[in-house]
Amino acid sequence: MTTNTGARLRSNVAARLERLPMTRYQRSLFAIIATAWFFDSMDLGIMTFVLGSIKTEFGLSTAQAGLLASSSFLGMFFGAAIAGMLADKFGRKPVFQWSMIFWGVGSLLCGFAQNVEQLMMFRILLGFGMGMEFPIGLSMVSEIVPAKSRGRYVAILEGFWPLGFIAAGILAWLTLPLIGWRGIFIALSVPAVFVFIVRRYVPESPRWLEEVGRTQDADRVTTQMEQRVIALTGGKPLPTPMVSADTGEKVNKRALFAELWRGVYAKRTVMLWALWFFALLGYYGLTTWLGALLQQAGYEVTKSVTYTIYISLAGIPGFIFSAWLLEVWGRKGTCVLMLVGSAIAAYVYGQVATAQAPVAQLIGAGLCMQFFMFGMWSVLYAYTPELYPTRSRATGAGFASSVGRFGSLLGPFAVGLILPMTGHTGVFTLGALSFAAAALIVIVMGVETKGKSLEEVSS
Template structure:
């Protein structure tokens, strides 16, 4: 077993788990989800920027690939570091810091005068983006009632569709409007820097993290805040102040993820994250550019992308419903299988109706799978390495996100859109098989 240290935990986690979904849970969900949507907006905007730079700057496919991949390189590094930091200094602190970093960097990237400068700024943006998502999902999962935890995390992930749809609206209305349209779009992406202040002041810190650091007074105050929202009477002084029971908690080290009791789930999780990232980012980052290359105008390509993006929302809704009925593994595997079929259909699509229909199916199933994946990821690790586990899984996935934009031009040159999306389908199939190597945690309390 990985090195561990003796820490303490009390019944506060159990008291939280016994609560219904309250107004405080809703504030946490919406507050974290807003950050999540801003993250998606930033990632989505770059797909429209690439399409315009392809036309305006006559940027080559290789140059566009480096712009996209530099951001994902930053995300890969940021995800791993963000998870480790969140297990050391707190979930809320890192969440706010990441919003600040990528918000400021996105605003600065709007001033880029050359492709090289834009590539450099996208790397910095990626550092913040990569760290935020696993940290936010960890924070929310540690407050969510166990019986609906999966559903809440899928709803949190559904804010991605809100942000991506907002990016599509901005891309459709603003980017083609002028030569500097892409700059104004990225300037709007600086909004997370302002929202970081809201996160820092308004969201609670994880009770499980606070207890692991011996900050019991803060942990008790946070639990009481949620209990008061639920109308639960304050416990007796002896209960609130009782000495916590000692438990062994694994130190936040990457090697702990590969300890004998965790290595199988870590291997399966990394495989799924890698394959899903490759197919998702390979398809959706390049979607407007692929449509332009297929003969559609820039404006029409953006309009079709907006329509396809809206289909993400019912995909999340279906996943949120099924994840507490079918369980995590089955829901994830089914949506990944549906993503594979949809990718094949998109690759074979000929006319406009087929392109939009297959694209909407791909959005529906792929984003439903993302919701299930984010739900299961923080559940499978104990508190001491939960954010580390989620962050490193996301980081491994971002490696695939780096490779995918680079591979798209090569695959299209070799066999066109049909071959490209057949490869994406194959990755979805592998991910679906990998999902069965994950433990099923439906309705269970998180490990301390």
């Protein structure tokens, strides 16, 4: 096979996928992935609403509570890194399915924990599954949706995180007095059976199949997708595939961690790792403790849960606005805006909470904070997978997410240590400084990817 022929084969699937119009078929695949993401997010977000109750039951100090809150992120740190490499080697679909099994079993075991040590261990297992799912879900959506719609759909995918977070709060508000935090963890393990829906209806990424040399499988899956799209558009012929930006270079089919540090990817990797670390340090350092901080300020459990839910509602317009702005303005500018907004809003919220302002002011400041922080998530997840080629996309997104999980691991624990010394002011100032550092990094090192195919960005 000549080099030119190989280039045409490798670019065939990408060109065919990019010319497909968005139909109910692609949206149904997206909906399945997003639903799994939603349930996953509920399991992660529930700790915000039950941490105070667990702290009281086990008689934990603030440092111990911070360590417990951080335990799931230790699992996510390893899960994200390992899953990315496995997905680039064995495929997106099987790793995505295993991630759901891990977090389902972990959540179930949390409900039966007899002491805080067991609970930490099971939260690590749960976090491992969640860490696996996030980068793989990103890669799957990025490789199915055409460039003209990719940013919006990846941002909407991340929007299922605030929806899951709010649903976790509503679940806690309704059931915490009835079944306790143990019953909630058991209930949240049930949606893991959704793995069977993924197994039946979601295909393997044709881009990945082609990249690893399984060209016949890639052609078969792509053909099936084309046939479904044609059927849903009334038999309308598809446009002629555009010429791909693929360079025709020989592809190393291994999951290349080393490639993350070659050429233009080295700068992108440094930027993404620093961005994820500081963004997640600030975010999880604050949100994981929101409910417990309100309880410590004197609000009873039900009111702290209710206020946290109210505050989180701003995440819905936040991610919608961010998803829109991604395609109108671009990834880099939107990312900086959301991070700067998060920094300012977090600092203001800390001042309001310290001053023990009226509830309306507390909730108003919290709404602004969550608007920007959830908007920030939309950009992170839309931006990250676009910066690497298909052969190492899951690896790149996985390691960026993994480094971010180190920040999310450090954040809640750091809050538990500094809270007794600095109070609310120090906690929210730490979050504001973290977001500001992330914004500066993107300003200096970020690149724009709006409107470009994945192959163009990687060429």
